[in-house]
Amino acid sequence: MEAYTAVISLLRTLDQPYISKLFHGRTANALDSLRATAEYFHDVLEKASNKSGVDIEKIKSLEEEIRIVVSEAEDVVEMKISKIIKGDRWTFRILPHHDMLPVVEKMDTTKKQVMEILSHDADQILELTGASSMSDPMLSGHLKDDIVQGLDGDLEIIDKRLRGPTSYLDIVTISGMGGIGKTTLAKKTYDHLQIRHHFDIFVWVTISQEFRYRNVLLEALHCISKQRVNVNTKDYDKMNDSELADLVQKSLKGPRYLVVVDDIWSRDVWDSISQIFPNRNNGSRVLLTTRETDVAIYANTSIHHKMNLLDLDNSWKLLRDKVFGLEHDHPPELEEIGKK
Structure with a gap:
């Protein structure tokens, strides 16, 4: 093509x-x-x-x-x-x-x-936007195959924050430079079996630079509609942004939810969307990833998780597995130049 x-x-x-x-x-x-x-x-x-x-x-x-x-x-x-x-x-x-x-x-x-x-095929739209649904308890195939190195410690930290005893709505933030693995860490956390058992409903929205409030609401509702019967998706086009936001809030008020807000760039954007996440003191969580440390601190002033670069050993393992795959050994003669 x-x-x-x-x-x-x-x-x-x-x-x-x-x-x-x-x-x-x-x-x-x-x-x-x-x-x-x-x-x-x-x-x-x-x-x-x-x-x-x-x-x-x-x-x-x-x-x-x-x-x-x-x-x-x-x-x-x-x-x-x-x-x-x-x-x-x-x-x-x-x-x-x-x-x-x-x-x-x-x-x-x-x-x-x-x-x-x-979007007429909900499974496709959720898969291609990086979201998942309770009808498929694990993430889509291309996410399962992600090669990850050196994230076990980060995953443990985020998992403890998300499943901690705090009853109020906690904003858990991951910050770090572009390409360092924030989204991969968020996906692995989102797909973690213990996380799947802990929360009742899961939502994934991607922000990026080209922020569109309505698109964020629709993306959230596509996730929710796979797990809760709220409204016919054909009715979304008839609603204004306020009605869509109200529907998201109402859908999240009952269950213990986990919402991932991936790749948020500014405080203003966070101010725009933070109001749609109700605090029902039931242990719900919002997991936020951002390149901007000040945005992470603004969303939660108490603590934020900053990702660091991989060490040399994990960097080599990541390169090796990306090139040859997890199921294949690398040619020994390439190890020296590979590590360089």
């Missing part, structure tokens, strides 16, 4: 090692947003091509649109790289992150269209 090829090309461009050296601040954040959306398209198209859970006919109408918007995104990124490498210093002044926003917005809009088409 041409769309799939275009997505692979964009991801390769964004993964070039010099990208992190050329772009900083909001421009780097915009590139992170592009990468996240491109990875979503990659998952959808790959599953469709492998006939593993996504009906290609459902997204065929958007395949060309995906190809166009992804190709445009790559053109914009390559243009910025070219100008910087050529020494056009004015690029830093005249072409700030704002010139990235239109293509970020287009990518986000197309993603929402794909999600809307797939």
Whole structure:
């Protein structure tokens, strides 16, 4: 598929090692947003091509649109790289992150269209947005296969916080640099058998930079609707944001819930969504991941969990298992260069 090829090309461009050296601040954040959306398209198209859970006919109408918007995104990124490498210093002044926003917005809009088409199959929309449901007590297959190294200690800390004796609503926060494994840790915690037995209802919402309040509410309701009979999902479109927020609150008031708020960037966003989580003094929890330490502290001033870089041993194990897989041994002659 041409769309799939275009997505692979964009991801390769964004993964070039010099990208992190050329772009900083909001421009780097915009590139992170592009990468996240491109990875979503990659998952959808790959599953469709492998006939593993996504009906290609459902997204065929958007395949060309995906190809166009992804190709445009790559053109914009390559243009910025070219100008910087050529020494056009004015690029830093005249072409700030704002010139990235239109293509970020287009990518986000197309993603929402794909999600809307797939939302008729609730299992697909939950799987592809990283959420799970009680009808499937463990996370979807591609999350089970995640290779994790050096997170056992972090997992134990978060597990104790989530299942602790505190009755009031506790906000448990995980902070750390991009790519350090915050989302992976949150997924492993969310999927942990003891966590599954401890809470009654589970919700996963992803925020990212392109915050859309309504989309967060809909994502939460898609999770809840798989576990509680509240309202026909077809009625969501008829409701305004206040009605959707009220429905989320009412759905969470009874059970002991765990809500994961993944990749939140600002205090304002937390202020916007924190009100939808009721405190019924029944041991419910919100698990929040963020790159911004000040956001973690703002959400819970008492304590936050900061993730550190992997040590050398676990870094080597992670690289080795990613390259050769858990079921295969690595060639001994590659160990020395691999560790370097």
